[in-house]
Amino acid sequence: MILNASGCLDALEAPEVARALDAFVTKTVTPQPREGNRPVRIAETEAGMLNSIGLENPGIEGLLSAKLPRLAELGVPLWVSVGGFSASDYADLCAVLDGRAEVATIELNLSCPNVEEAPESAAEIVTAARTRTAKPLYAKLSPAASDLPETARAVQAAGADGLSLVNTIRGLALDERTLQPRLGHELGGYSGPALKPIALAAVYQCYRATGLPIVGMGGITTGLDALEFPADPTRRPRVGSAGNSPKSSPLVTSRTPRKFAGFRTGPGRCVLPE
Amino acid sequence: MRRSERLRVLANEPLGPYALVRVERGSLDPGIPGQFFMLEAPGRPLPRPMSLCQAPPGELAFLLEAVGPGTRALAATEPGDELNVYGPLGNGYRLEVERPLLVGGGIGVAPLPYLSQRLGAPPALLGFRSDWHAEAAALVPNAEVVVEPILVTEQLTDFVRDAHKVMACGPEPMLEAVRAIAPDAQLAWEAPMACGYGACYGCSVEIDGVLQRLCIAGPVLEQNGGTHGSPVGPLLYTTRRRADSWAPAGQSPATPVDATSRPSRGSRE
Numbered sequence: 001m002i003l004n005a006s007g008c009l010d011a012l013e014a015p016e017v018a019r020a021l022d023a024f025v026t027k028t029v030t031p032q033p034r035e036g037n038r039p040v041r042i043a044e045t046e047a048g049m050l051n052s053i054g055l056e057n058p059g060i061e062g063l064l065s066a067k068l069p070r071l072a073e074l075g076v077p078l079w080v081s082v083g084g085f086s087a088s089d090y091a092d093l094c095a096v097l098d099g100r101a102e103v104a105t106i107e108l109n110l111s112c113p114n115v116e117e118a119p120e121s122a123a124e125i126v127t128a129a130r131t132r133t134a135k136p137l138y139a140k141l142s143p144a145a146s147d148l149p150e151t152a153r154a155v156q157a158a159g160a161d162g163l164s165l166v167n168t169i170r171g172l173a174l175d176e177r178t179l180q181p182r183l184g185h186e187l188g189g190y191s192g193p194a195l196k197p198i199a200l201a202a203v204y205q206c207y208r209a210t211g212l213p214i215v216g217m218g219g220i221t222t223g224l225d226a227l228e229f230p231a232d233p234t235r236r237p238r239v240g241s242a243g244n245s246p247k248s249s250p251l252v253t254s255r256t257p258r259k260f261a262g263f264r265t266g267p268g269r270c271v272l273p274e
Numbered sequence: 275m276r277r278s279e280r281l282r283v284l285a286n287e288p289l290g291p292y293a294l295v296r297v298e299r300g301s302l303d304p305g306i307p308g309q310f311f312m313l314e315a316p317g318r319p320l321p322r323p324m325s326l327c328q329a330p331p332g333e334l335a336f337l338l339e340a341v342g343p344g345t346r347a348l349a350a351t352e353p354g355d356e357l358n359v360y361g362p363l364g365n366g367y368r369l370e371v372e373r374p375l376l377v378g379g380g381i382g383v384a385p386l387p388y389l390s391q392r393l394g395a396p397p398a399l400l401g402f403r404s405d406w407h408a409e410a411a412a413l414v415p416n417a418e419v420v421v422e423p424i425l426v427t428e429q430l431t432d433f434v435r436d437a438h439k440v441m442a443c444g445p446e447p448m449l450e451a452v453r454a455i456a457p458d459a460q461l462a463w464e465a466p467m468a469c470g471y472g473a474c475y476g477c478s479v480e481i482d483g484v485l486q487r488l489c490i491a492g493p494v495l496e497q498n499g500g501t502h503g504s505p506v507g508p509l510l511y512t513t514r515r516r517a518d519s520w521a522p523a524g525q526s527p528a529t530p531v532d533a534t535s536r537p538s539r540g541s542r543e
Contacts, residue, residue: 010473013490027475035485042468042476044320044344049468053475056485192319 002226005217006081006107006140007053012070023077026063028109030083031092033059037114038184043173048192048219050171052114052185055083060093064100072102081140083109087120087128098133106135108160111142111167113189123154130159138215140164143195143202149209162213165202169195195219200228276471277302278360283351284333290409292381293349294327296335297357304329305362306369307389308443308462308494311336312470314358315344322348323467323489325385325443326362327413334359337410339381363470367460367494371439375399376414377426377452377459379444380407385462387413389441399433401426401448427451453497460496463488 001022010027011018018024036056043050058066063080071078080103082093090108097103108129110122118125126139139155141148143166152163168189173182181187199218207214216229279300287294302311304326312321313336322344328335340349351357367389376398378386383400390398398417401424402408411419420426426444430452434440440459442452449461465477465488472490479488481495 007475008469008473010471013472036475036478039477039479039485040466041478042320042466042474044318044466048319051468051474051476053478056475056478 003079003215006109011074011076012067015074018074018076021076023079023104024071024074025079025107026067026071026081027057028055028081028083028112029057029060029063029093030055030085031060031089033057033062040182040184041188043182043188045171045173045190045192047194048190050173050183050188050190051168052183052188054114054185055112060096064096068100068102077104078102079105079107079138081107081109083112083115084118084125085116086118087125089118090125091128091132094129094135094137095132098135103135105138106133107138107140107164109140109167110155111140113142113168113170113187114185121154122151123158126155126158126160136161138162138164140167141202141206142167142169143198143218144169148202149205152206152210152212156210156212160212162215163206163210164215164217165206166195166199166218169198191218193219193221196221196225196228203229275303276361276363278358280356281334281359283353283355283357285353286349286351289337289412290406291339292407292410293338293340294335294413295338295348295351296328296330296333297359299329299332299334300359302334302359303362304334304388306366307392308366308385308460309362309364310470310493311359311361311363312467313348315347316351316355316357317347318344320344320468321358321360321470323363323464323470323493324348325462325493326388327384328387329391337381337384337387337413360470364489364493365491367441367462368496369393371441371460373436373438375433375438375440376417377430377440377442377444378414379426379442379448381410382442382444382448382462383410383414385443390414390416397433397438399426399429401444425451427455430455457497460494462494463492465489465493 003021003023003025006025007027009017011024034055034057037052037054041052080097082090084090094106097106110125129137137160139160141151145151168191170187171190172187175182196219203214203216220226279302281297281300283297285296308325310323310325313324315322324336326334327337338345338349340346369392374393374396376386376389379401395415398414400411400414400417401420403422405421408419408421411417420429434456440452440456442449442459443462452459465479467477467489468474470489472487475487477488478485481491
């Protein structure tokens with residue numbers, strides 16, 4: 001399966017791309033609308049990019065009224081990414097989404113590097129969310145955890161059905177003339193090719209620790225990159241900012257699914273693209 | 275209709291300090307003057323947004339100033355190289371204008387040759403920092419050219435008094451000054467972009483007091499009437515840096531919110 005990474009594709013602006021995916025993952029939605037972080041929000045680096053968007057989104061009401069019905073018309077399974085600032089935020093969002101038939105899966109964004117975190121642990125948030133929805137729950141974790149497999153085991157015990165690995169990793173880029181931060185929020189989340197070995201290690205370790213289905217993402221730029229992720233057919237490669245590289249602008253293009261199409265059938269039966 | 279296509283570079287011509295990169299048009303629509311294309315910057319992770327400079331038959335031409343790694347890579351392209359090009363994107367200039375006056379500063383002249391062509395060569399007022407930079411003025415017919423220390427805004431008042439409607443592109447301080455003289459001017463702004471079509475929220479700037487994505491709200495904005503019906507007010511793009519950005523937590527009156535300065539729970543970081 002091939003999915004987009006949350007926040008890297010607007011399915012309503014580029015429906016032809018979204019329809020070519022096996023599932024579309026929304027940008028993270030929070031209980032209230034958020035304006036996001038102050039500009040400048042993106043900075044290219046030598047091997048990728050930093051972003052500090054800050055979870056700009058229309059809030060759950062905005063998503064449900066303005067976007068979800070149109071997303072459902074795409075005919076692609078919908079994964080809704082949810083974020084919050086407390087366990088009850090996540091739980092409330094899951095309760096609302098539980099009643100919406102359009103939603104196939106809920107992804108808990110437990111690792112945005114650009115906003116304040118909820119005070120509870122990842123496992124506590126999954127526990128709270130689990131009580132409010134029967135839909136599949138995927139926990140999206142940061143690769144920066146000191147003991148990521150332990151976190152993975154904890155969210156599994158709390159009721160997560162799968163893992164999304166990995167989110168961006170915190171970084172800082174400086175203006176070469178002023179040596180001041182280039183991002184308005186100063187720190188941002190790094191994504192790009194250098195994230196791939198880190199993501200692969202996370203997938204490898206967490207799969208061994210839990211056996212859970214895993215959506216692998218981070219630094220996937222080519223079909224061969226994607227091939228390294230689904231060593232087990234239950235793991236789904238996902239394309240994020242790498243889909244934004246010059247070879248495949250915009251973030252995820254109509255060419256992207258074709259680029260990865262050979263890998264859709266799983267290892268051993270794939271046809272390598274040129 | 276925007277499309278993405280791999281296009282061959284036909285020519286790369288120096289023009290003063292600038293480079294005019296001409297690529298084959300393929301099946302791409304040149305769009306409306308002021309709209310932009312995302313150009314692959316060879317070897318760089320992100321493409322670069324560039325407004326269309328000229329649209330001769332079968333070609334798209336972009337005027338670049340090599341100021342960073344992406345524009346340097348684009349300025350170094352050679353005939354026969356191939357680039358991914360995606361567009362046209364964003365909102366261009368509203369062309370139904372009586373007595374238009376084109377105003378450009380520096381590399382901001384980039385969209386004006388195509389705009390001039392579409393409007394039938396109206397008068398233009400162009401400002402550059404040196405005679406060398408002013409070589410780019412050759413692209414815009416019917417242009418009055420000033421070189422620093424003379425600024426375009428010094429010449430602008432007479433035109434505005436003459437009921438000309440301003441359509442401008444240039445550095446942010448110039449646009450602010452133009453707007454002070456001609457509040458109803460159509461102004462083309464810029465911001466760093468990653469996707470160019472509204473997906474990533476990376477190019478958000480403050481428009482009318484609200485953060486909006488410049489790639490789909492702009493890049494051409496006007497105060498009254500609004501491009502494509504959206505009223506637009508003051509734009510605040512400049513991010514002013516605090517001198518104490520590096521001050522340790524607690525020593526700065528406005529310490530940035532930063533999760534690393536708070537107790538870590540370990541499990542989420």
